[in-house]
Amino acid sequence: MRAVLLIAGNDLRQRLRDKSLLIMAILVPLGLTLVLNLVFGGLENEEIAAFAVADQDNGPVATQFTGRVLGALEREGVVDVRRVRTPEEGRALTEEGAVAASISIPPGFSQAVQAGRPAVIRIVGHVDRPVGVQVARSVVEAFAAELRYVQIAVATAGGPPERVAGEAAQAPAPVRFAEAEAARRQLDIGANMAAGMAVFFLFFTVQFGVTSILDERRDGTLARLVAAPIPRSAILAGKLLSSVVVGTASMAVLLVASGLILGVTWGDPLGVAALVLAGVLAATGVMGVVATFARNAEQAGGQQSVVAVLLGLLGGVFLPVAQLGAALSVVSLATPHRWFLRGLSELADGGGPGRVAVPVLALLAFALVTGAIAMARVGRMLRP
Amino acid sequence: MGDEPVLECRGLRKVFGENTAVDGVGFSIAAGETYGLLGPNGAGKTTTISMVAGILERDAGDVLVEGRVHSPRDGRGKSAIGYIPQELAIYPDLSATENLRFFARLYGLSRARARARTAEVLEVIGLADRAKEPVKQYSGGMKRRLNIGIGLLHEPRLLILDEPTVGVDPQSRNAILESVARLAAEGAAVLYTTHYMEEAERLCDRVGIIDEGRLRAEGTRRELVGLVGENDRVLLTAEGDLAAAAEAAGKLPAVRQAGHGEGRVDLLVESAREVLPAVLDTVTRAGAAVRAVEVREPNLEAVFLHLTGKALRD
Ligand SMILES: Nc1ncnc2c1ncn2[C@@H]1O[C@H](COP(=O)(O)OP(=O)(O)O)[C@@H](O)[C@H]1O
Numbered sequence: 187m188r189a190v191l192l193i194a195g196n197d198l199r200q201r202l203r204d205k206s207l208l209i210m211a212i213l214v215p216l217g218l219t220l221v222l223n224l225v226f227g228g229l230e231n232e233e234i235a236a237f238a239v240a241d242q243d244n245g246p247v248a249t250q251f252t253g254r255v256l257g258a259l260e261r262e263g264v265v266d267v268r269r270v271r272t273p274e275e276g277r278a279l280t281e282e283g284a285v286a287a288s289i290s291i292p293p294g295f296s297q298a299v300q301a302g303r304p305a306v307i308r309i310v311g312h313v314d315r316p317v318g319v320q321v322a323r324s325v326v327e328a329f330a331a332e333l334r335y336v337q338i339a340v341a342t343a344g345g346p347p348e349r350v351a352g353e354a355a356q357a358p359a360p361v362r363f364a365e366a367e368a369a370r371r372q373l374d375i376g377a378n379m380a381a382g383m384a385v386f387f388l389f390f391t392v393q394f395g396v397t398s399i400l401d402e403r404r405d406g407t408l409a410r411l412v413a414a415p416i417p418r419s420a421i422l423a424g425k426l427l428s429s430v431v432v433g434t435a436s437m438a439v440l441l442v443a444s445g446l447i448l449g450v451t452w453g454d455p456l457g458v459a460a461l462v463l464a465g466v467l468a469a470t471g472v473m474g475v476v477a478t479f480a481r482n483a484e485q486a487g488g489q490q491s492v493v494a495v496l497l498g499l500l501g502g503v504f505l506p507v508a509q510l511g512a513a514l515s516v517v518s519l520a521t522p523h524r525w526f527l528r529g530l531s532e533l534a535d536g537g538g539p540g541r542v543a544v545p546v547l548a549l550l551a552f553a554l555v556t557g558a559i560a561m562a563r564v565g566r567m568l569r570p
Numbered sequence: 571m572g573d574e575p576v577l578e579c580r581g582l583r584k585v586f587g588e589n590t591a592v593d594g595v596g597f598s599i600a601a602g603e604t605y606g607l608l609g610p611n612g613a614g615k616t617t618t619i620s621m622v623a624g625i626l627e628r629d630a631g632d633v634l635v636e637g638r639v640h641s642p643r644d645g646r647g648k649s650a651i652g653y654i655p656q657e658l659a660i661y662p663d664l665s666a667t668e669n670l671r672f673f674a675r676l677y678g679l680s681r682a683r684a685r686a687r688t689a690e691v692l693e694v695i696g697l698a699d700r701a702k703e704p705v706k707q708y709s710g711g712m713k714r715r716l717n718i719g720i721g722l723l724h725e726p727r728l729l730i731l732d733e734p735t736v737g738v739d740p741q742s743r744n745a746i747l748e749s750v751a752r753l754a755a756e757g758a759a760v761l762y763t764t765h766y767m768e769e770a771e772r773l774c775d776r777v778g779i780i781d782e783g784r785l786r787a788e789g790t791r792r793e794l795v796g797l798v799g800e801n802d803r804v805l806l807t808a809e810g811d812l813a814a815a816a817e818a819a820g821k822l823p824a825v826r827q828a829g830h831g832e833g834r835v836d837l838l839v840e841s842a843r844e845v846l847p848a849v850l851d852t853v854t855r856a857g858a859a860v861r862a863v864e865v866r867e868p869n870l871e872a873v874f875l876h877l878t879g880k881a882l883r884d
């Protein structure tokens with residue numbers, strides 16, 4: 187253990203002298219988070235402010251939506267609704283960029299709903315405003331979900347059509363649901379971005395751990411470590427330890443800093459700490475395994491970058507996993523990034539540390555498997 | 571301990587794929603003795619001492635350090651050994667002090683002892699006044715001296731140096747040879763590899779001559795030179811087809827061995843005075859233009875030529 191600490195300490199001393207680590211581990215991810223937040227944050231406010239609505243039905247159900255749902259959102263200042271006469275008009279406004287999305291309700295909509303026939307609300311979104319479009323969609327989906335509830339009630343109760351409108355009126359107002367959804371998404375975007383950047387760059391921060399064995403081989407010092415009266419396993423353990431220390435420190439700085447700057451609360455501190463530690467272990471293990479396949483430090487760095495970027499992409503660091511499609515969204519479960527982000531969003535909902543048990547265990551499983559592979563393969567690297 | 575050697579190795583063997591790098595090498599070194607492994611590049615010197623230092627698994631053979639079997643996987647025997655690799659092995663971003671402290675602690679010295687030994691070693695290697703600078707700012711010679719200093723920290727009973735003077739300026743080289751001699755005088759057993767005949771002659775009590783992974787002969791300088799017998803060594807400084815010249819000369823009955831190196835043909839002959847005319851004639855006809863002729867007392871280079879039929883440096 188003494189040798190492990192000595193080697194880790196010696197490694198850290200060199201790391202701290204290396205400015206590029208500070209840049210890669212802290213400055214770049216923090217800077218990117220801020221820049222992206224400015225860009226997306228700006229769009230968000232603009233988008234949420236404007237929808238166009240064309241109601242060609244004017245029936246009771248449609249009025250329910252345009253009046254009760256959108257009206258309430260409007261009063262809350264969450265959206266700005268522009269009523270237009272035709273879908274074409276709404277589409278034109280969207281294309282101009284005057285609104286983020288236009289919602290149109292076709293003639294006969296209320297009748298169809300009341301008769302239990304399929305009915306469609308159309309949304310046309312502006313291509314460059316995914317957030318605004320997403321908000322429009324959630325509002326409509328929330329309303330549609332309420333309608334389905336009403337329809338089922340109709341089907342089982344077999345009541346007259348008039349009652350449907352009445353029940354719809356009494357049904358829990360979808361407004362609150364939609365509002366909450368919109369508000370949470372807003373929070374998620376800033377927080378997700380910060381967390382995503384943090385975990386993405388974590389993989390670069392810890393990559394030197396096992397790779398530095400290759401550096402030591404190049405510098406000849408590995409021969410000295412191997413010749414010293416210490417167990418060989420202490421060399422790898424010392425390297426891993428210094429990686430974990432640097433990774434944890436950089437994650438802590440990033441989460442605290444982005445929390446303060448963006449006003450994000452990450453949730454239960456114990457849960458966050460467990461996630462961070464498990465995430466750092468997983469990242470160290472993954473990067474460690476990749477390093478054991480390389481011949482020298484440069485090669486290792488290249489391969490590790492590819493793996494870090496691929497896992498980051500798949501893990502939903504750049505794009506929300508929901509936008510990746512069903513197949514990729516399953517594949518994303520094979521990335522530590524996804525579990526880390528999932529754990530954080532569990533906590534953001536206000537859950538206790540118990541909420542992150544599954545993500546933490548998944549991350550520890552990554553750490554265990556990759557750590558074991560690295561251990562098994564590292565003997566090769568210890569030949570000076 | 572008594573007369574027990576500090577290092578004893580027997581039947582060392584290492585195979586890399588098809589290439590048997592070390593094949594049955596064995597020797598022993600007593601306390602206070604300096605043992606030289608003399609051989610050309612690729613002879614197997616580094617491979618041999620890597621097995622002795624416990625950084626390379628051996629395919630066969632034993633290494634005993636102070637009578638105890640020493641193996642790469644077992645850390646304990648290693649604290650008796652100070653190993654100085656052939657290539658520089660230092661942390662470039664750290665200062666000399668930091669390099670020394672780290673390795674001192676790694677060899678089990680207490681914090682206080684590590685500090686004290688670091689200061690002492692810095693004096694010995696003459697880096698005390700620049701000890702706080704990052705090593706990467708040092709000159710080549712300074713780095714070499716630090717490289718050696720690290721091996722001295724824990725006052726090893728067995729010091730292993732792998733060609734420590736390669737690429738070193740003459741002044742640093744002298745300082746290195748002197749400090750090795752001082753350590754041996756203080757009672758350390760020293761294993762020293764080199765391909766410089768002069769270093770082996772000057773420094774080593776006993777020399778093992780190694781070539782192609784095998785120990786060809788072993789003994790004091792006097793014993794080894796005795797192997798050459800009453801022969802003379804003739805050195806021709808020449809130009810032209812030296813390989814053909816050496817081969818042709820080697821066929822003369824009075825020439826025992828003939829080798830060639832850069833700009834020279836190296837011969838062992840029974841009596842220089844008698845064969846010289848025939849040698850010059852033969853060599854010239856084989857395509858070499860002789861510029862100078864020198865007749866020398868046999869030395870370790872002559873021994874190497876005698877044993878292997880090759881010049882030590884080629
Ligand atoms: N790691 C290795 N893998 C394969 N061959 C090696 C390795 N190390 C040394 N050799 C070979 O073993 C032989 C002896 O090398 P070495 O011990 O370095 O010689 P020396 O130190 O006397 O110059 C050479 O032929 C060399 O090419």
Ligand SMILES: [Mg+2]
Nearest residue numbers: 615616617656
């Ligand atoms: Mg060598």
